[in-house]
Amino acid sequence: MRIFGIDVIKGSVRSRSQRPLFALYRMEDGEITDVTEVTLFRLRRLLDAEEPDILAVDSIQEIATDQHELFEFLQSLPPRTRLVQVTGGERKESLPKVASRYNISFNKLDPYAEARTIAQVAGLGAGVEVIAFENTTDIVVSRHRSPGRGGWSQNRYARKIHGGVMQKSREIEQQLKGAGLRYEKKETKAFGGFSRVAFTVHAPRDMVPVHTYRGADVQVRVAGRRLDRIRYEQRSGRPRYLIVGLDPGTTTGIAAVDLDGNLIHLSSSRQMTMSDIVEELYRAGKPLIVASDVQQMPYSVEKIRRAFNAIPYTPRQSLAVETKYDLTAPFSYTNDHERDALSAALDAYRSNKNKFRNIAKRVPPGVDLDEVRARVLRGQALDQVLADMQGVPAPAEEAAPATIVERKVEDERVITLDGMVKRLRGYVADLQEDLKSRDTEIERLRAGIRRERSATEKKLRKDAELATKDAIIESLRQQLRNEKRHGRRLKKRLDRLRTIAEVEHAEDGTPVKVLDALTRDAVRALSEEIGIGEGDILYARRTAGWGRAVVKDLATAGVQAVIAGKETPGEPDPQLVAAFREADLPLVPDRKVAADIRGKTGAVKTDALEEAIRDWEEEQKQFRREQEAERVEYLFKEYRSEREKEVRRGG
Template sequence: MRDRLSVFGIDIVKGSVRSRSRRPMYALVRLEESEIVSEGTVSMFRLFRLLSEERPDILAVDSIQEIATDQHELFFFLQGLPPQTKLVQVTGGEKKETLGKVAARFNISFDRFDPFAEARTSARVAALGAGAEVIAFENESEVVVSRHRSPGRGGWSQNRYVRKIHGAVQLKGREIEMQLAATGLRYEKKETKAFGGCSRVLFRVFAARGQVPISTYRGADVQVRISGKKLERIRFRPLSGKPRYMIVGIDPGTTTAIAALDLDGNLLHLESSRQMNMSGVIEALYRAGKPLVIASDVQEMPHTVEKIRRAFSAVAYTPNQDTPVETKLALTAGYPYSNVHERDALSAALDASVQYQHKFRNLIKRVPPGHDLDEVRARVIRGQALDQVLVEMHAVAPSAAPAEEAPTAPAGEGGRHDDRVRVLDGMVKRLRTYVDELQEEVKAKEYEIHRLQGRLRTVHDDRTVQLAKDAEVAKRDAIIASLKKRLRREERHGRTLAKRVERIRTYAELSVDGEAQPVKVLDALTREGLRRLTGDTGVHEGDIVYVQRTGGWGKSVVRDLAEAKVRALITPGGGEGDVQMGAAFREAGIPLLTSSETAVQVKGRQGLAPKDRIGPAISRWQEEQAQFVREKESSRIEHMFKEYKSERGKEVKKGGGRNDGRP
């Protein structure tokens, strides 16, 4: 396992990835633990060869557009990198900066017109943790084991040749499965069966490509290919998770405003809100970076701002006197802000930044290249000496004198040590005071929590009882609504039956009267009309029915009337269908009368016909019916006689032909 950090830095010397005639040539700088090992010019093909052979930890570029024209080519490039090699864009991820700005944070200067200088700078800042790693694959990989050559058409030994290839694919798949099982990785396996073994084995491994203990392989019969699952779009992950130091200005009050600057004075965050409390301010600042200095625009720092400062262990800054409005306007000129609260917070941050810029410029002159300037400035602001900071950042323990020689240490070193102890003592006292305040707040919060929990239980119990009562009431309301609906339906049915009973009673009373014959009114001579009349007043044996419309009549309704054994049917008379209808009623034996001969009078669903008119009409129809029956019987007998005579004549003719000349 490699102990030293290996970095490749590249930059285009000539050509372009977008050109087909002039392919790119790169300036390559190889770095081992901040020491340049070699420099040279390579092509894309030679670069991949070197990456495969040396497998560096980082490949640093100032822009991924120098190695790929689009996302598809970038996926192909990343697929070809060794699994442990990270592609780092040193100028940032989604929000890019110039290489000069990135190098300036480490106090590095270079000739931006020299490709080797840019490659050298990219490698150095990547080794120091600058930039963002290019992420193109998910934590999922595919391992495909397949045939390296086609079986072809073959000859006499074709089957043995195919079995050999497919058996080799199956054997290689089992070896890979054993390796995956031994490492404990979760995977899914899919085999494509073929003659003598498998033609293809696919492993879906739920791990990143670098964690899969399988490498690409090409043999005589079998090939193994490993690839990562592509993301929908390229993502960037900062190479260093350390947040940036900030100088923060806070304006508390009903509307709280915060402004955050980096150590170079660039605005990073500006926000104000009426709903922002102390926890909201701390969360917003935590997302933006790491507050190093927290400033206020008044001489005495407000209590709320002081508590926020203690939460981050930041250095406090307050002006010698309250900042006047004219100074605030002059400081914030050229910066966008929405209200006076944001202006006050921004002016406090800018005032603190201006006060520290002189010290920062002196530090830049004294700090050698290759050091994180933000970290150096942060430690110096917190009270450390520059020499001590540089030594600690180099991770080299300072040379200390033996214990017996400690009293003879130089006075300057002892003075610095005493200052350091004094600063730390003061910090410890402030932290203890802050811890006591926090503990008091915790006790108050715990008491409030217990009180609210008791109130919540009471409210919960009352709410539970109320919900149970509401559920029971809703259930009873549903039952009552259902019963009311059923009652209304029964009431409607009762009214319908009462009307029907009333009509039947009226019909019965009219039937008792000897002067007129009651008549039941049928709206249409159809089965549906007859069904409605049956459901309304009923149709019984001996009833006389008056039909208002005869259109659409059929033999089925005539049969139904015959089965009901009605006494007679009265029609309005006339119409083209009277002859056929009369024949049908003759066949059924139901008297068919007209309203003119019966003098029927209809009112609603009932009617009356004088008995002295309807009786003779029925009698006349019955006489005609008797004549009709006699004629029908006579016609039937005559027809039978004719048929018999015809059959007899045929038999006589046949008999005469067979017995010609005989008596």
């Protein structure tokens, strides 16, 4: 295991004038490998390059000023590197107190010594892991540059970028599938591919086989999803050993101190059962000694002691009130019950204090002192405990010459164990009764849950059916509205067709269909409304914006003639006239026929229209003769030019 331990030499992350300088100790598999000074920037570079298992600090305030900066710092760490605060989480302790648990001493004024100690205790399992992210990771694949406004190659450029985003997202998806991770994907389509693809992976960041990436066209951002607040997770799975004092009665007092005499827990309540007391102590730690302030341990305290298989302690004579006041003077409490429980715990600690001190002198640095104390109090030899914890076989002890004494000790131990077995059997019977009553209560609650769940499922099914029917009704209403609009359009079209039919049946009138402009869009709109067929007469309100394609389309459709409307100022455009003559489609000005226009339809005098078309046809014949003459003259000139070239080559 590779560990980085750091401590501030000078400066601060809160200072604008002097940035922090850290003492850095590198430790690998329990051995110090390097010592150096680094800035915060250099520290981040080293973390990215070496990816240690643990970055250990005594306070996260040395690397971040607030929670936002701490989130950013944790986000910048390599996925496999954990941030550990060796002095605890919500309830912090001093570094000397943490080091004393492992029998480690150091100079508190030397930052290098503190950094070394931080690395050592982190390697021994001390502290809490700082957790800022959920077990969910967000991966965003997006463009690294904007397509911009662009020029001629803009479409090709945008297609290249969006295609790169799509290709990268597919590679990441294959990696996630290969790792067997569950994920959700959201794609934003764009021209030629995707502009953005977001993955929500249901796994912590260190399990995701994708890293942040920045390329020429594509960038990938991998980030864990933040928790609402920073969470501290205890690294060591073993709870701390406690010395517990209990004061039973109508109001139960509970007190717990650690093996160094520090107060860990103090409370009292009038409504606590034995199971509540056991649960509260279990949350606080692991009781090693259960003590009472009276000489004869009460039965209720004895039951709790047996629940934890703890060592009993009672004073030689019941504690006097003056003694209780002296013992609890450095602490604050709210009532006499808390005072009595605390005095019982402190009296038990005081009776073992000298033994704890002697053990600490004989234990080498780097060994869990609390575990050694607990084992020695339970009757194990110190040499054997140290050998077990350090992996060294214990030295063989000389056989005692007095075998009779050994047999006597063994007999006493057997008697003691028999009594313990009887007490434990009674306790097991009590627990089985409690378990039976709780099973009955659990079954009753489960039946209630099943009833509630059945009613809820029935209501949900009914709501789902109603929602489906509402959606069908809304769809039918929308379909009805669309059909009504279509019917109104058909009715208008029928009225126009009737008007045209009435004009057609008139003896002196010819119907015309009106174009808003001589463009393809106007022709398409008129065709959809009333249709354009062979032999129709079209009236174009405006000829501006015409094109040869629309003239060709009208000639192909078999239109008989086109009337240039009144909104065309002066004579029609000569190029427009030439286009109509080339398509052999009559173009008649409105002044010759005097069309009567009403909306999308109208009428002209049949005689005037026929006369205007005859005039156009006469002019068309003259146009064809001129074209033929120009063609013959062009051929003659070409022939003469070729002959001149041949004469010059022959001469």
